Amino acid sequence: xxxxxxxxxxxxxxxxxxxxxxxxxxxxxxxxxxxxxxxxxxxxxxxxxxxxxxxxxxxxxxxxxxxxxxxxxxxxxxxxxxxxxxxxxxxxxxxxxxxxxxxxxxxxxxxxxxxxxxxxxxxxxxxxxxxxxxxxxxxxxxxxxxxxxxxxxxxxxxxxxxxxxxxxxxxxxxxxxxxxxxxxxxxxxxxxxxxxxxxxxxxxxxxxxxxxxxxxxxxxxxxxxxxxxxxxxxxxxxxxxxxxxxxxxxxxxxxxxxxxxxxxxxxxxxxxxxxxxxxxxxxxxxxxxxxxxxxxxxxxxxxxxxxxxxxxxxxxxxxxxxxxxxxxxxxxxxxxxxxxxxxxxxxxxxxxxxxxxxxxxxxxxxxxxxxxxxxxxxxxxxxxxxxxxxxxxxxxxxxxxxxxxxxxxxxxxxxxxxxxxxxxxxxxxxxxxxxxxxxxxxxxxxxxxxxxxxxxxxxxxxxxxxxxxxxxxxxxxxxxxxxxxxxxxxxxxxxxxxxxxxxxxxxxxxxxxxxxxxxxxxxxxxxxxxxxxxxxxxxxxxxxxxxxxxxxxxxxxxxxxxxxxxxxxxxxxxxxxxxxxxxxxxxxxxxxxxxxxxxxxxxxxxxxxxxxxxxxxxxxxxxx
Amino acid sequence: xxxxxxxxxxxxxxxxxxxxxxxxxxxxxxxxxxxxxxxxxxxxxxxxxxxxxxxxxxxxxxxxxxxxxxxxxxxxxxxxxxxxxxxxxxxxxxxxxxxxxxxxxxxxxxxxxxxxxxxxxxxxxxxxxxxxxxxxxxxxxxxxxxxxxxxxxxxxxxxxxxxxxxxxxxxxxxxxxxxxxxxxxxxxxxxxxxxxxxxxxxxxxxxxxxxxxxxxxxxxxxxxxxxxxxxxxxxxxxxxxxxxxxxxxxxxxxxxxxxxxxxxxxxxxxxxxxxxxxxxxxxxxxxxxxxxxxxxxxxxxxxxxxxxxxx
Numbered sequence: 001x002x003x004x005x006x007x008x009x010x011x012x013x014x015x016x017x018x019x020x021x022x023x024x025x026x027x028x029x030x031x032x033x034x035x036x037x038x039x040x041x042x043x044x045x046x047x048x049x050x051x052x053x054x055x056x057x058x059x060x061x062x063x064x065x066x067x068x069x070x071x072x073x074x075x076x077x078x079x080x081x082x083x084x085x086x087x088x089x090x091x092x093x094x095x096x097x098x099x100x101x102x103x104x105x106x107x108x109x110x111x112x113x114x115x116x117x118x119x120x121x122x123x124x125x126x127x128x129x130x131x132x133x134x135x136x137x138x139x140x141x142x143x144x145x146x147x148x149x150x151x152x153x154x155x156x157x158x159x160x161x162x163x164x165x166x167x168x169x170x171x172x173x174x175x176x177x178x179x180x181x182x183x184x185x186x187x188x189x190x191x192x193x194x195x196x197x198x199x200x201x202x203x204x205x206x207x208x209x210x211x212x213x214x215x216x217x218x219x220x221x222x223x224x225x226x227x228x229x230x231x232x233x234x235x236x237x238x239x240x241x242x243x244x245x246x247x248x249x250x251x252x253x254x255x256x257x258x259x260x261x262x263x264x265x266x267x268x269x270x271x272x273x274x275x276x277x278x279x280x281x282x283x284x285x286x287x288x289x290x291x292x293x294x295x296x297x298x299x300x301x302x303x304x305x306x307x308x309x310x311x312x313x314x315x316x317x318x319x320x321x322x323x324x325x326x327x328x329x330x331x332x333x334x335x336x337x338x339x340x341x342x343x344x345x346x347x348x349x350x351x352x353x354x355x356x357x358x359x360x361x362x363x364x365x366x367x368x369x370x371x372x373x374x375x376x377x378x379x380x381x382x383x384x385x386x387x388x389x390x391x392x393x394x395x396x397x398x399x400x401x402x403x404x405x406x407x408x409x410x411x412x413x414x415x416x417x418x419x420x421x422x423x424x425x426x427x428x429x430x431x432x433x434x435x436x437x438x439x440x441x442x443x444x445x446x447x448x449x450x451x452x453x454x455x456x457x458x459x460x461x462x463x464x465x466x467x468x469x470x471x472x473x474x475x476x477x478x479x480x481x482x483x484x485x486x487x488x489x490x491x492x493x494x495x496x497x498x499x500x501x502x503x504x505x506x507x508x509x510x511x512x513x514x515x516x517x518x519x520x521x522x523x524x525x526x527x528x529x530x531x532x533x534x535x536x537x538x539x540x541x542x543x544x545x546x547x548x549x550x551x552x553x554x555x556x557x558x559x560x561x562x563x564x565x566x567x568x569x570x571x572x573x574x575x576x577x578x579x580x581x582x583x584x585x586x587x588x589x590x591x592x593x594x595x596x597x598x599x600x601x602x603x604x605x606x607x608x609x610x611x612x613x614x615x616x617x618x619x620x621x622x623x624x
Numbered sequence: 625x626x627x628x629x630x631x632x633x634x635x636x637x638x639x640x641x642x643x644x645x646x647x648x649x650x651x652x653x654x655x656x657x658x659x660x661x662x663x664x665x666x667x668x669x670x671x672x673x674x675x676x677x678x679x680x681x682x683x684x685x686x687x688x689x690x691x692x693x694x695x696x697x698x699x700x701x702x703x704x705x706x707x708x709x710x711x712x713x714x715x716x717x718x719x720x721x722x723x724x725x726x727x728x729x730x731x732x733x734x735x736x737x738x739x740x741x742x743x744x745x746x747x748x749x750x751x752x753x754x755x756x757x758x759x760x761x762x763x764x765x766x767x768x769x770x771x772x773x774x775x776x777x778x779x780x781x782x783x784x785x786x787x788x789x790x791x792x793x794x795x796x797x798x799x800x801x802x803x804x805x806x807x808x809x810x811x812x813x814x815x816x817x818x819x820x821x822x823x824x825x826x827x828x829x830x831x832x833x834x835x836x837x838x839x840x841x842x843x844x845x846x847x848x849x850x851x852x853x854x855x856x857x858x859x860x861x862x863x864x865x866x867x868x869x870x871x872x873x874x875x876x877x878x879x880x881x882x883x884x885x886x887x888x889x890x891x892x893x894x895x896x897x898x899x900x901x902x903x904x905x906x907x908x909x910x911x912x913x914x915x916x917x918x919x920x921x922x923x924x925x926x927x928x929x930x931x932x933x934x935x
């Protein structure tokens with residue numbers, strides 16, 4: 001045999017190949033074993049990685065990188081990564097929300113004093129504080145008018161726009177002096193709503209941005225008709241990612257930080273804006289953001305302890321769930337307590353994924369309430385929270401967050417959850433409406449038509465419950481939740497073809513559209529919506545017909561009216577009416593609202609454990 | 625010097641079998657090449673071990689589920705990440721699937737894709753290579769340049785590209801892997817064909833008016849079968865590894881279906897809490913089966929070479 005073997009070579013030498021395979025897989029398995037051990041056996045090679053250099057490095061969420069620097073964001077780029085982790089550090093909104101960890105306005109960090117109302121509530125006057133841009137210019141009312149004109153001209157390209165509201169509800173706007181802006185509205189609005197959801201969308205823009213080309217001045221700050229060309233230019237600049245750190249436009253800031261390095265892969269470095277005129281100047285020399293493709297990859301680096309100062313703990317790396325009766329922002333056991341402090345970060349928002357009502361093929365099915373009820377009924381929120389999320393999170397049952405649980409904004413309908421997890425209910429919703437349910441297979445419409453017990457308008461005989469659902473990759477909890485939902489849906493013959501994609505790709509796909517090319521069906525980017533810049537949860541940006549962030553093009557005139565009521569009338573009654581309607585009508589599929597980040601802050605880094613429930617970060621408060 | 629073997633023959637009273645002077649092997653009643661190959665194969669202990677392991681793997685994946693019944697479709701979030709214990713000998717995974725049952729289901733995918741993809745690759749590659757080698761000239765040049773062109777693309781890149789434009793499923797993966805793995809057998813068979821087409825018996829077919837297709841189908845392809853079979857075993861191993869790569873990269877089969885690579889990928893997310901039962905079993909099974917297939921291939925190669933030497 002040996003002799004024959006040496007003569008061999010018909011194809012190759014398998015012994016080397018075998019040894020190679022064994023070596024490779026053993027290496028992988030050895031790597032696995034080195035990661036094992038009890039939490040107390042955590043190995044770290046260092047602590048306070050940024051202390052010596054007086055820097056702080058923060059890990060970005062998995063597969064999520066900033067890619068839009070201009071604060072005037074379209075929906076496809078309207079994300080926490082772009083707003084909170086990039087834009088807000090440099091370009092401050094007119095009003096800042098989130099105060100010492102509480103969901104409320106922060107007067108100290110706002111660029112203007114709270115507005116005053118006159119003329120029966122129809123005239124809103126804003127007085128600017130003394131802020132300066134980094135190029136030495138003073139922040140003036142003209143900078144606010146620049147934004148307002150841009151919004152009027154390009155409102156459909158702004159993610160936070162809702163038809164009939166800002167700027168449509170402003171009859172006239174003026175800047176009587178350098179520090180005053182006056183808006184006259186078409187009617188009196190709820191003052192809290194107007195501040196929290198309308199004025200909150202304003203980000204003053206410097207004169208340096210009023211350009212139509214590199215050396216050509218625009219006139220958008222004074223003339224709405226001049227904004228289209230400026231919009232085109234700034235959009236083009238914002239798409240040019242490699243120049244973010246070098247483009248003179250983006251170096252004119254009024255926030256505490258300037259961008260010094262930008263890599264499109266998500267490596268960002270900020271340095272202090274030495275002329276920042278706000279109340280808290282940065283103490284760090286540099287603030288660095290680093291990307292990761294998966295939470296596991298981030299955790300491996302975090303455990304090493306020599307790179308990340310502010311990272312996060314993936315829930316799958318917790319062995320035990322914390323008690324179910326604890327709040328989503330309460331910390332459980334911390335396996336990295338030797339070097340890090342665990343500070344769970346829960347955002348004031350709701351989690352859901354949109355379904356595309358305008359999809360030419362499956363849209364008619366999505367428009368049937370019974371279908372949405374069936375789909376919602378196969379979401380095992382409590383099961384996912386208790387297992388995959390280790391009880392870091394709360395269910396979502398409607399448009400108002402269920403946490404803080406004592407919030408008066410939460411209605412009884414939401415508390416009672418109109419669509420709890422129930423396979424039997426899901427099956428009944430379908431069979432009662434003309435569908436032949438095929439558990440493990442694909443249900444089909446057996447009774448087309450618009451009458452009682454029939455499939456509904458636009459649903460043909462033989463239509464199938466077979467849908468594509470893309471979700472954000474890199475997060476094990478979301479992956480498990482999607483697998484759970486697919487499995488549950490299969491029991492009532494709803495086939496969900498789930499596939500994972502990078503976060504930016506999912507949110508780009510989930511944009512309002514119409515026509516034959518409007519082909520996406522369901523898209524779950526994992527995080528739903530944090531109420532920013534619509535800080536009061538009236539949802540006009542999300543559910544109102546034609547709203548910029550109404551991803552699935554949901555439309556219900558009754559809901560539109562209820563939303564309108566919340567904008568003009570103060571108090572919780574109108575909010576509860578709107579809230580109950582949406583909880584029952586399911587404009588989206590509600591998902592468990594996970595704790596945004598199980599943040600791990602390096603011991604010794606002060607100021608980072610207090611986190612903003614609306615998601616912005618303030619590394620200028622951090623210091624070693 | 626006495627020969628114990630011969631003495632035994634003589635004692636038995638039977639006639640001694642004639643022996644070839646040069647080779648020392650028996651002459652007279654000719655054994656078929658398959659018989660000779662088989663005899664050499666069974667002398668290769670490693671190959672037998674590989675065959676047994678492979679048979680056990682097939683039994684584990686396709687027969688054992690008939691006796692060890694688990695629900696591998698419905699997620700059970702109340703039973704997630706349980707360590708090995710009563711009711712779940714290898715614990716459960718992050719969605720509550722029984723890990724032992726999952727290994728069986730995952731193995732079905734890996735083996736089915738591995739063998740089916742190898743068969744497709746072998747058939748396509750053999751026909752392609754035989755035609756190119758037999759006809760030669762411009763036909764050969766065009767066909768082999770196509771092979772060269774596709775070979776120049778890294779296989780993993782090609783696979784990643786393909787599975788992003790089509791939704792991965794078992795038939796799709798078989799098709800994709802099969803259509804990316806036929807290049808090597810095509811080259812091998814083409815080389816064999818180039819030597820076979822000038823043999824006398826092939827020339828004789830031509831002289832007697834036989835068609836080219838007749839030569840290819842009746843004389844070229846049967847004579848490369850040894851090479852083809854050996855290569856097919858390696859194709860199986862390659863396909864199992866490739867499906868494992870794709871599964872590990874998250875581009876494999878969608879749940880609730882799975883494969884060993886996908887299981888290993890899932891398990892790797894649970895390294896820190898030390899859920900070893902999600903990591904070691906699929907990893908070890910990949911190693912064992914791939915090594916077993918390679919050992920069988922090794923044995924087959926030796927068998928084929930015996931046949932060649934006997935000629």
